[in-house]
Amino acid sequence: MVFVIRRLLQSALVVLVMSLVVFVGVHLVGDPVHILISDEMTQAEIDAFIHRLGLDLPVHQQYLHFLGNALRGDLGNSFVFGEPALKLILQRMPATLELAFAAFILAIVFGIPLGMYAGLKPESPASRAIMAGSILGFSLPTFWVGLMLIMVFAVMLGWLPSTGRGDFGTWDGIRHLILPAFNLALFKMALVTRLARAGTREAALQDYVKFARAKGLSPSRVVLVHILKNILVPVVTVLGLELGGLIAFSVVTETVFAWPGMGKLLIDSIQRLDRPVIVAYLVITVVMFVVINLVVDLLYSALDPRVRLKEAKA
Amino acid sequence: MSAVVDALPLAKPESPLRRLGREFFSSPVATGAFGLLLLIVFLALLAPLLSPQNPYDLAKVTVMDARLEPGETSSAGFMMWLGADGAGRDMWSAMLYGLRISLGVGVASGVVALAIGTAVGLLAAYRGGWIDALIMRVVDLQLSFPAILVALILVAILGRGADKVMIALILVQWAYYARTVRGSALVERRKEYIEAAQCLDLPPRRIVFRHLLPNVIAPMIVVGTLQTAHAISLEATLSFLGVGLPLTEPSLGLLIANGFEYMLSGKYWISFYPGLALLATIMSINLVGDRLRDVLNPRLDR
Numbered sequence: 001m002v003f004v005i006r007r008l009l010q011s012a013l014v015v016l017v018m019s020l021v022v023f024v025g026v027h028l029v030g031d032p033v034h035i036l037i038s039d040e041m042t043q044a045e046i047d048a049f050i051h052r053l054g055l056d057l058p059v060h061q062q063y064l065h066f067l068g069n070a071l072r073g074d075l076g077n078s079f080v081f082g083e084p085a086l087k088l089i090l091q092r093m094p095a096t097l098e099l100a101f102a103a104f105i106l107a108i109v110f111g112i113p114l115g116m117y118a119g120l121k122p123e124s125p126a127s128r129a130i131m132a133g134s135i136l137g138f139s140l141p142t143f144w145v146g147l148m149l150i151m152v153f154a155v156m157l158g159w160l161p162s163t164g165r166g167d168f169g170t171w172d173g174i175r176h177l178i179l180p181a182f183n184l185a186l187f188k189m190a191l192v193t194r195l196a197r198a199g200t201r202e203a204a205l206q207d208y209v210k211f212a213r214a215k216g217l218s219p220s221r222v223v224l225v226h227i228l229k230n231i232l233v234p235v236v237t238v239l240g241l242e243l244g245g246l247i248a249f250s251v252v253t254e255t256v257f258a259w260p261g262m263g264k265l266l267i268d269s270i271q272r273l274d275r276p277v278i279v280a281y282l283v284i285t286v287v288m289f290v291v292i293n294l295v296v297d298l299l300y301s302a303l304d305p306r307v308r309l310k311e312a313k314a
Numbered sequence: 315m316s317a318v319v320d321a322l323p324l325a326k327p328e329s330p331l332r333r334l335g336r337e338f339f340s341s342p343v344a345t346g347a348f349g350l351l352l353l354i355v356f357l358a359l360l361a362p363l364l365s366p367q368n369p370y371d372l373a374k375v376t377v378m379d380a381r382l383e384p385g386e387t388s389s390a391g392f393m394m395w396l397g398a399d400g401a402g403r404d405m406w407s408a409m410l411y412g413l414r415i416s417l418g419v420g421v422a423s424g425v426v427a428l429a430i431g432t433a434v435g436l437l438a439a440y441r442g443g444w445i446d447a448l449i450m451r452v453v454d455l456q457l458s459f460p461a462i463l464v465a466l467i468l469v470a471i472l473g474r475g476a477d478k479v480m481i482a483l484i485l486v487q488w489a490y491y492a493r494t495v496r497g498s499a500l501v502e503r504r505k506e507y508i509e510a511a512q513c514l515d516l517p518p519r520r521i522v523f524r525h526l527l528p529n530v531i532a533p534m535i536v537v538g539t540l541q542t543a544h545a546i547s548l549e550a551t552l553s554f555l556g557v558g559l560p561l562t563e564p565s566l567g568l569l570i571a572n573g574f575e576y577m578l579s580g581k582y583w584i585s586f587y588p589g590l591a592l593l594a595t596i597m598s599i600n601l602v603g604d605r606l607r608d609v610l611n612p613r614l615d616r
Contacts, residue, residue, distance in 0.1 A: 014455060014458075017455065022467075025467075025471035135600075139543070139547075139596055139597060139600045140593065140596075141547045141550055141551055141592065141593075141596065142551070143550075143551055143554045143555075143567075143570070144550075144570065144589050144592065144593065147570065147574065147577065147585055147589065148589075150577065150578070151577055151582060151585075151586075154578075155577065155578060155582075162578060244459075244460070245460045248459070248460040248462055248463035248466075249460065249462060251462065251463075251466060251555070252462065252551055252554075252555065255554075255555050256574075266466065266470075267555050267556065267557065270466075270469065270470050270557050271556055271557065278470045282467055282470070285463065289458070289459060293458065
């Protein structure tokens with residue numbers, strides 16, 4: 001329980017620090033009047049706006065003002081759409097989450113079998129090819145892979161649509177999802193492959209695996225039940241931590257595939273200097289990150305009590 | 315002078331640099347990657363001499379050449395063997411100049427980040443206490459967010475422009491260097507030669523720079539190499555997204571972005587060749603860095 005409270009307090013602290021960073025960045029580094037006010041306002045409107053945002057107050061009060069507004073969910077209106085920035089971000093969120101979860105599942109479905117194969121037969125040519133592929137997956141820039149996927153599967157072969165999003169749950173929606181999800185999954189797939197390979201190599205030498213073999217269990221049962229079960233926990237934990245990374249990287253994939261999610265909105269907003277939307281994106285993403293890290297930490301400590309004990313000792 | 319050299323004993327112990335070279339080049343893959351990297355640096359440095367056209371000189375670029383296919387002859391009479399982009403720029407020339415910018419931005423930001431990260435990491439390791447705790451909290455906080463997200467936040471706050479992108483890349487990278495340097499400096503600090511230097515009452519500055527720093531250089535080189543590839547990839551990504559370098563200085567990422575719209579109509583070469591150049595750069599640096607890690611740190615089991 002102490003552990004849970006400590007983690008909660010730490011998370012709250014991170015959110016507070018990040019809010020300070022965003023505040024300093026947007027309100028102090030740049031001229032907030034320039035940043036937050038569109039060109040078409042009259043002087044009277046600007047004065048009223050400055051007063052409403054509390055920009056005539058001393059700095060520490062300005063920060064509290066910003067914090068108070070943010071807590072009430074008021075992060076300003078988008079210059080471009082004239083709607084609350086937070087609402088715009090939340091509207092785009094399902095598309096991003098759909099993409100991120102599809103990539104998450106792809107990474108597991110492909111990464112674990114490939115990694116387990118490479119771990120069971122480390123010397124075979126196929127395993128070497130898998131490991132070489134995982135190095136490529138780590139180092140190729142995501143946007144370039146996306147372009148190549150479009151070039152091959154959409155332009156040359158014409159199998160799949162190149163850009164956009166179909167209706168959720170329909171065949172068309174799935175067809176639109178395949179390329180972007182694969183693109184986003186590639187990096188994590190490489191990671192899962194490596195983790196699963198390392199885990200399999202370690203598990204294959206353990207006594208319980210030897211015992212299961214000695215008992216006369218079929219090789220497929222040993223691999224699919226005894227080994228798989230034991231590598232699943234670390235792999236899923238690491239991948240859970242990487243879920244935030246998927247959401248961050250979806251900015252790139254969404255732009256390449258014109259996928260109408262939060263990331264594409266962020267890039268469009270940076271280009272249009274639509275600052276309230278940028279701030280709203282940052283706030284949402286930071287909170288999302290902190291929550292994901294917290295949940296994974298708590299789950300991990302529940303699964304592996306050593307983490308808690310180490311923390312208590314330190 | 316030569317008499318002195320001749321007088322030296324012949325069976326000299328192998329110098330560390332020579333040993334490093336011998337072990338490095340014993341891997342054919344690493345040797346190939348090193349050769350490729352040399353070629354890329356050479357192409358980037360000599361871009362003005364090797365390109366038939368200055369892609370920034372608008373007087374030399376004509377729309378008449380727009381989207382010429384690879385191998386066609388330009389209106390100025392030279393062969394565009396990688397084709398031309400939407401504005402009629404020779405892709406080979408644009409690619410060489412883009413390579414120059416991508417490499418320059420990546421290496422320059424890497425060097426500055428290395429300097430900052432090393433200074434901060436050494437400070438944290440040598441001083442310890444609350445300074446160390448504070449620095450490492452900041453590093454941990456930053457590293458808990460993916461680099462691309464931190465870079466986007468910074469670009470969103472700072473705005474566009476080459477200098478802003480450089481600042482963003484430096485701020486993204488310093489934490490990696492600080493963590494690495496602190497880690498190895500902490501190990502070295504506990505060794506006897508540091509204790510001896512402290513007993514001699516040498517000033518801390520001398521201990522840190524003359525004794526500690528030379529012994530943490532190996533991991534710095536490894537992280538520096540891999541991090542440079544990362545910085546180049548990150549800059550290309552930002553430029554591709556349209557929030558990186560300005561249009562007047564097209565890096566590889568921007569060239570790829572410019573060709574993107576043509577790719578859908580089958581004109582692949584505008585994006586494809588700069589992409590290939592980017593890929594060759596990143597892969598060769600990564601392979602060299604991986605090999606350096608194996609050679610410089612034999613204890614590391616992979």
